Amino acid sequence: MANLTRLHAHEMSRLLRAGEVTSRALTEAHLDAAERQNRALNAWLVIDRTNALVMADAADARIAEGRRAGAAALAALHPLCGVPVALKDLVSIEGGQATAGSKILKGYIAPFDSTVTARLREAGAVILGKTNMDEFAMGSSTEHSAYGPTSNPWALDRVPGGSSGGSAAAVAAYHTPLSIGTDTGGSIRQPASLCGIVGLKPTYGRVSRYGIVAFASSLDQIGPFARDVRDAALLLHAVSGRDERDATSAPMPVPAELLSLPAGDDEAAAYLKGRRIALPKEYFVEGMEPGVAARVREALAAMQAAGATVEEVSLPHTHYGLATYYIIAPAECSSNLARYDGVKYGYFDRSSGEYIADYLRTRGGGFGPEVKRRIMLGTYALSAGYYDAYYLKAQKVRTLIKQDFDAVWAAGFDAICAPTSPTVAFPMGARIEDPVAMYLSDACTLPVNMAGLPGVSIPAGLSDGLPAGLQIIGAPWSELSMLRLARAYEAITARAAWRDLEPAELKLTDDPTTPSPIERKERLRSAPAPGSGPRA
C-alpha cells in the first residue's frame, strides 16, 4: 500500500474495517516517521513505541472480533478504533509523564488517566506519545517549553505556534493523523493556522477537563487537531460529553452526525446555500499581514459564490479583549499554579532547610520565565487594593465581549468568519523578548474563549509560502453546524493547487545534518534576527 502516513483517519478507519490494513502497520509507519524526523522538529517529548504497539494489537483484535461477529458489531466500533493519536503533554495517561512543558513536573508520573485518555482507550485509538508545548500552555510559539522549541515543518527556522505547537507540528508532518491539544486563548486554533491544518476549540464544557493540567479554569478547553474537517469531527466525537468528574462539563448530547459529515464535495458544498455569515470588521486588526487578510476575504468570496450571504458586523469590544484576557487568564493561573509546592509531586529544592525559603526556591527554580511573568501578573491583579481595578473590571468587560457575540447570534447569523492569526508563522526568537508582541498573536482567538464559544481554524491557502488560517466561530453547542460549514469550505476549495502541497521543509527533517530546533535557537540568538516579516 502507498505511504500509510498520508491517509486521513476516516480512510484508515475504512481500510481497517475492510481488513486491508492493520492498526499495527499504521502505528509502525507513524512511529517510524516520528522517530526519524523528531530530532529536527522536536514535536514529541515521548514517542512510546512499546505501549502504542500494545494498543494497536488490541485494536486489531477488536476489529477482527467485530468482523467475526458481523456487520453490526463492526459498525458498533468507534471509527477511531485502531487509528493513531498524539496527546499534548498535559493530558494525564496512567503510568506516563505529564510535564506540561515544565521543569517543575519533570519526573512526575501520572497515577491515573484523564477522562480524554479513558475515552480514547474506550474508542480503541492508539496513543503514540506526548507532544511538546509552551510551559503550562502559556505561550503562542512553543518556545516557552522547558524541553526546547519545536520547528514548523513549513519553515524550520519558524515557530509552529502555540501553546499546542507539538501537537500541530506532528499532524502537519504526518507523524499522526490526529492529536489532542488545549486552547485557553487560541492554543489549538493559532498553531493549526500556522501549521496549515484543522484545529478545533469546543464550547466550554463540551470536553471534560479531568486529568488535564490546569492553566485558566474558566477558559481551558480540550480539542482535536487533524488534516481535514471530517477527521477533526471524529476525534471531537470520541472525547466529548458530560463527565461526573468535571462539574463544568455540560450535560449536552454529543451529536452522532459528527461521525457522518458528507464525504462527497457536492453534498458538502450544498450546505452553504442560504447560510448567513458574519464578518466582524474589528478582526482585521492593526499589524495583520495583507496576505492573511487576502486569504480570508477570498475564502468568504468563495463561500458567497457557493450560496452563502456574508455581512459585515461589529463586535465593538474586540479591542478590549487582549487586556481583559491578560488579566483573567493570569489571575486564574496564579491560583491554579499555587499547588506546585514541592510537597506532593514534582521538582523540589529543600536545600535551605527553612520552610519559606525552600518554597521560594522550589517555585523559583521550577517555573520558567513566561509562567513566572503570568503568576506575577495574576497575583498582582488579585492582590488587595487592585482586585476591583483589574480583576473585577476584566470580568465586567468579559460580559460586554460575550454580549457582542450574543447579539450576532440573536440577529440570526449561522457563524462568524475571521482570520485565526494576524500573521503566518513567525521566526523563532522574533517575539520571545517582547511579551506584548507575543500576546498579539492571540488577538483574534481569545475573545472566543472569553465568551465560551466553539471555534475552528481551517487552512485557507498560503501567504508568502506559509499557511494562513480561516477561523469559523459558532454559537454555544453548534460544533456540528460549524463543522458542516468548515467541511463545505473544504469542499469548494478541494481543487485548489495549495491543497496538494506538503510542508515545504518537511523533507529536510529526514537529513541527519539538519540542525535541531535547540541548535537553531542558539544560532538565531548569536546571529542577528531575520526580522518578523514574511519571507521574500
Added chain:
Amino acid sequence: MANLSRADVEHVAHLARLGLTEEELARLEGQLNHILDQYAVLATLDTEHIPPTAQTIELANILREDVAQPSLSVEAALSNAPERSGDHFVVPAILGGEGGA
C-alpha cells in the same frame, strides 16, 4: 502609566512564593509595567452597571448520588511524593520547636 516599583515587584513575588534572582526582578519590573500599561484601555469603559462574568455556561447545582466511588489508592497518591512517612506526605515544618506544635 503603570508605576510598579521594584519594592512592589518584590512584594508580589513574595505573595506568589516565587524566589526570583536580581536579574529576574529587574527584567520583570520593566515588563510588568509595560503589560500593565496595556490594561489602561479598560479604564476608558464605563462598566458601573455591568455584572461580572466568571463562567459562561451557567450550570448550577451539579450533584451526583451520594455513593462511594473508587478513588486513587494511597500508594498511587503517594507515588510521586519527594518524601513520605508511612501513608503520609512529609511536609516542611511550619511551626517552630522540636516535635512540632
